[in-house]
Amino acid sequence: MKTLAAAALLVLSFCATVSGDEDTETAVTAQPGDVALLPCYTAGNVTPSLTTWIKDGREIVRGGGDSTPSPSAGTQRLAVLQDGRLNITQVVRGDEGIYLCTILLPGNNIYHGRVQLQVTSGPENVSLSITTATPLSNGTLIVFRGSTVSFNCSASSYPSQHLTWGFSGASPPNDTLLTGLGPWLEYRIENVQPGAQGVYSCTAHNTVSNQTVKKSTELLVYYAPDRHPECMWTPAQDPSHIYFNCTWFGAYPTPTLRWGENHDQQQWHEGHLYATEETDRLSMILNRTLLSDGQTLTCIGQHLARVPGHENSCSFTLKPPFPEGEPIATAVERDSITLTCSENISVPPASTTWRKGLQQEVIIPGPKYILSEEGPVLTLTIVNVSKEDEGFYFCRSENPLNVTELEVYLTVKTSSTYTGVIIGVFIAALIVGSTIIIAKTVYNNRHRICLGGGFGQMEDTGDVLDLVESDDEQIFHDTVPRLPPLPNGNHTTLVQIHRIPSNEYEDSESVDTSAQQEDTVQTDEPEELVTF
Ligand SMILES: *[C@@H]1O[C@H](CO)[C@@H](O)[C@H](O)[C@H]1NC(C)=O
Ligand SMILES: *[C@@H]1O[C@H](CO)[C@@H](O)[C@H](O)[C@H]1NC(C)=O
Ligand SMILES: *[C@@H]1O[C@H](CO)[C@@H](O)[C@H](O)[C@H]1NC(C)=O
């Protein structure tokens, strides 16, 4: 353009009156408050005799040459310099526009100039605000997963600006999430997720001056799992020690875990906080001296994303072991016997074992002993029980709190006792059967017995077949009448039957058996006699 102006000047020097080419436009950019100098005739070092500046078809100032610059009508800000330039002391918004100048050069040459003044400012006061975000001490902002985040970028630019939201995070950077014209630009994320974590930037671009200002901020998305921490225990090698583990996975950043007891109102009682660490897995080991019945151990998870005391803990109440079962058991020799013990009270779970004898030797499973465990129920089966198995058995339950035993006494009965019962029953049946036969035979042969008219004699004397039951001994006294002497000189016999009541087999049979056998021998005689 300057070249063009120079060319115009060249033409001008040859002509008497030359008009400046309207195309020779000069652009000037100024910020509000600046001093702006608008050139008119730039082709040479001349002093014009008169310069007139016109804006929007109105003369705004005139002056020049050797004459002192005349103050413009009502505006102190504008002055025409000696070389015809327009000096705008304090540019204000609204000064922008097309300025036309007319210069009267020496030799009555007239030159027309055209200047475009651009007034621009900014971008300034670029500000970036993220609502519902909390600043950390280092200025980084945090939001919590699931919340709605509103990003507002504002800036001032004159005359106009473009605002752009950009993002760079774990996902591929995106320089233009949103763009728009205006004093501010809002970008919203509903239900914010960890993927939205990263650096957010707002770029303000002045559309006229082409100036750009960029501001950015780091945003972290914090979260904690919805579930509470998990409390676990692991037995240590020494059974009087135990590991208490607490885990709380899935929180960002790493939570703080604390193990202690007697926690209330967010306060730990003096000396009852056992461990605290910034971790998602906290383990502590305690021994018997620190544990007691009914003690409650609590693990509390602490995280910015969770309101304190809001279901952030797990705990358990310690209980000593308590094995339960029948204290007495009876077995028959050569049979199997199963002893049962149930342990479901112990917290933490006890280690329960079967032991034998007052020395409490651990029972090792094998063909003799079968051990089984079904949930809280433990059983010990002793195979082919013998008299030596009689004695004490212990269901010994141990947890880190204490040791508790269930004592079981096993009685073993010999199988011969049972054989005796069977024999007794058999003999009793035999005797009852024999008696019936005798009675029947006697009755059937009464005519033979009464040979010699003895029977009639019997009736007369009142000697009858008399069954007497003794209340005390429960013995039948079968009084057989004294029969008249027979030619061979045999004598009659008294028959005694010891009746065994069915409910008394167990204790009396062995003693009675011999007596009955005696009786049986005796009965033979009269039987022979009667069948004679
Ligand atoms: C323009 O005007 C201001 C205020 O009157 C003055 O301070 C400044 O020196 C002037 N600029 C020139 C180049 O004369
Ligand atoms: C920019 O901020 C400053 C200080 O807050 C204020 O004085 C000024 O007016 C602001 N500028 C714009 C253009 O809003
Ligand atoms: C600010 O602190 C947080 C957490 O301590 C960290 O993740 C982040 O990188 C820090 N930011 C800067 C800019 O140092």
Ligand SMILES: *[C@@H]1O[C@H](CO)[C@@H](O)[C@H](O)[C@H]1NC(C)=O
């Ligand atoms: C964004 O910020 C600007 C300047 O602080 C404010 O005027 C505008 O109301 C805000 N927009 C929203 C949606 O909050």
Ligand SMILES: *[C@@H]1O[C@H](CO)[C@@H](O)[C@H](O)[C@H]1NC(C)=O
């Ligand atoms: C950047 O984000 C905008 C708005 O969320 C989306 O339309 C555009 O596809 C994204 N570009 C890239 C490269 O991810």
Ligand SMILES: *[C@@H]1O[C@H](CO)[C@@H](O)[C@H](O)[C@H]1NC(C)=O
């Ligand atoms: C604005 O700036 C960019 C680079 O910053 C440049 O490529 C472009 O030509 C400029 N535009 C104007 C009108 O100056």
Ligand SMILES: *[C@@H]1O[C@H](CO)[C@@H](O)[C@H](O)[C@H]1NC(C)=O
């Ligand atoms: C508990 O912590 C101890 C020690 O760190 C470890 O040996 C054990 O495996 C953990 N138990 C569980 C269930 O995580």
Ligand SMILES: *[C@@H]1O[C@H](CO)[C@@H](O)[C@H](O)[C@H]1NC(C)=O
């Ligand atoms: C149990 O722990 C306490 C405290 O750590 C310790 O003083 C004590 O000696 C330990 N006792 C045993 C038997 O390990």
Ligand SMILES: *[C@@H]1O[C@H](CO)[C@@H](O)[C@H](O)[C@H]1NC(C)=O
């Ligand atoms: C323990 O188990 C036994 C047998 O399974 C059951 O009768 C008893 O009610 C249980 N006790 C508790 C406290 O669960």
Ligand SMILES: *[C@@H]1O[C@H](CO)[C@@H](O)[C@H](O)[C@H]1NC(C)=O
């Ligand atoms: C049972 O034990 C006895 C000795 O006590 C033995 O003689 C017998 O063979 C055993 N029976 C079985 C089936 O093991």
Ligand SMILES: *[C@@H]1O[C@H](CO)[C@@H](O)[C@H](O)[C@H]1NC(C)=O
């Ligand atoms: C362990 O059990 C015994 C017997 O029941 C009891 O005397 C003792 O006080 C218990 N010890 C603890 C620490 O509970």
